[in-house]
Every structure is written in C-alpha cells, then in structure tokens.
Amino acid sequence: DTAVSQTPKYLVTQMGNDKSIKCEQNLGHDTMYWYKQDSKKFLKIMFSYNNKELIINETVPNRFSPKSPDKAHLNLHINSLELGDSAVYFCASSFNSDRYGYTFGSGTRLTVV
Amino acid sequence: AQKITQTQPGMFVQEKEAVTLDCTYDTSDPSYGLFWYKQPSSGEMIFLIYQGSYDQQNATEGRYSLNFQKARKSANLVISASQLGDSAMYFCAMMAYNNNDMRFGAGTRLTVKP
Numbered sequence: 001d002t003a004v005s006q007t008p009k010y011l012v013t014q015m016g017n018d019k020s021i022k023c024e025q026n027l028g029h030d031t032m033y034w035y036k037q038d039s040k041k042f043l044k045i046m047f048s049y050n051n052k053e054l055i056i057n058e059t060v061p062n063r064f065s066p067k068s069p070d071k072a073h074l075n076l077h078i079n080s081l082e083l084g085d086s087a088v089y090f091c092a093s094s095f096n097s098d099r100y101g102y103t104f105g106s107g108t109r110l111t112v113v
Numbered sequence: 114a115q116k117i118t119q120t121q122p123g124m125f126v127q128e129k130e131a132v133t134l135d136c137t138y139d140t141s142d143p144s145y146g147l148f149w150y151k152q153p154s155s156g157e158m159i160f161l162i163y164q165g166s167y168d169q170q171n172a173t174e175g176r177y178s179l180n181f182q183k184a185r186k187s188a189n190l191v192i193s194a195s196q197l198g199d200s201a202m203y204f205c206a207m208m209a210y211n212n213n214d215m216r217f218g219a220g221t222r223l224t225v226k227p
Contacts, residue, residue: 040219041152045214045215101146101150102158102160103160104150107158
C-alpha cells in the first residue's frame with residue numbers, strides 16, 4: 001500500500017489551463033505539505049496543512065490554491081497555468097515534530113507548453 | 114528563518130570508499146531536527162537519517178552517519194563503503210519544531226565511480 005500517493009504522475013497541459021493534483025496519505029499523519037522542485041532541483045515549500053487548517057503559505061501566486069477536505073487529503077489546484085509553473089510537485093505528510101521527518105509522495109511532473 | 118547551505122553542487126567518490134557531504138544550517142530555534150534525504154534519478158525522496166538538536170550522540174543508520182557539530186551548526190552526512198547505487202542527489206533539511214516547517218538545502222549530486 002502506497003503511504004503517500006499523488007495523481008497524476010505526469011501532467012502536460014497548455015498555458016492558461018486549470019489543473020489539479022491530488023494527494024492522499026494513509027499513514028494517519030496530521031500534517032500535509034506541498035513542495036515545488038524546480039529544474040535546478042531546488043525544493044521549496046509552498047503550503048502546509050495541519051488537520052485541515054492552513055499553517056504555512058509561502059509566497060506563492062494566488063493562482064495556486066490548496067484544498068484539504070480531510071486530514072488524509074491535500075489537493076493542489078492551479079489556475080491559468082504559466083510556463084514557469086513547469087516543475088515537479090511533491091506532496092508530503094508527517095506527524096507534528098516527527099523525528100522521521102516527512103514521507104514524500106512520488107511527485108507529479110507538470111509540464112506547461 | 115532557517116537557512117540550509119550545501120556548498121558542494123557535485124561530488125565524486127570511488128566505489129567502496131567513504132564520502133562526506135557537507136551541510137551547514139542557521140536557525141535561532143533551540144529545538145530542531147536535521148534530516149538527510151536521497152533522491153535517485155527516478156525522482157522519489159527517500160529519508161536516510163535524522164539528528165535531533167538535543168541528541169548527544171551522532172546518528173547512524175547502516176552505512177550512513179551524521180557528523181553533528183552543534184556549535185558549528187553543521188550536520189555532514191558520511192556514507193561509508195560507497196556503492197554504485199548511492200549515485201543520487203542528496204538533500205540536507207532542517208525542521209524547527211515550533212512550526213513543523215522543513216527547509217531544504219540546494220542538494221549535492223553524488224556520483225560513485227566503479
């Protein structure tokens with residue numbers, strides 16, 4: 001059973017479209033995150049949700065909107081996609097102050113053409 | 114705010130030798146955790162090792178050990194007896210426990226030569 005699953009794994013779409021990436025974790029973790037990894041492999045946190053509440057909201061364009069229907073799910077919706085949004089997006093989850101850090105999903109490679 | 118620095122963009126090591134990947138951090142939080150992750154070419158993020166800021170002993174996990182020097186704010190990863198499968202990107206990360214916010218360094222690409 002996959003602990004943190006993201007769908008889709010690959011997403012190719014045209015500029016201006018709206019798309020969503022889904023994330024689900026079955027670990028019972030209470031905090032979930034979205035990270036963006038750019039072409040230079042730099043990992044930057046975007047959002048963090050704890051028990052469906054937004055905790056961290058980094059400087060991210062408001063075209064990106066996270067949605068957490070329950071603590072096992074954190075979806076990322078992106079409006080009006082731009083070329084610069086092309087990246088790998090990782091979902092992760094953890095318990096609070098977890099010494100094992102985060103469990104990551106396998107990533108979603110988004111390509112905007 | 115936390116800052117993580119990995120000064121080695123790329124490293125090479127001969128198979129079966131040991132290698133040290135550098136990581137320094139900066140934080141004003143007294144309670145934090147330090148982590149290393151491996152990202153092979155397949156893209157997944159694999160947790161390797163953890164060190165707590167109050168841990169007295171350096172963490173070890175199999176061939177991985179973390180050389181933690183709190184006063185210097187460094188948390189270097191040592192991989193012993195390198196294997197070809199160790200070739201990957203390695204990320205150092207720090208999480209301050211007052212906000213559960215994990216920040217990553219820029220990564221080091223390790224290549225193991227046969």
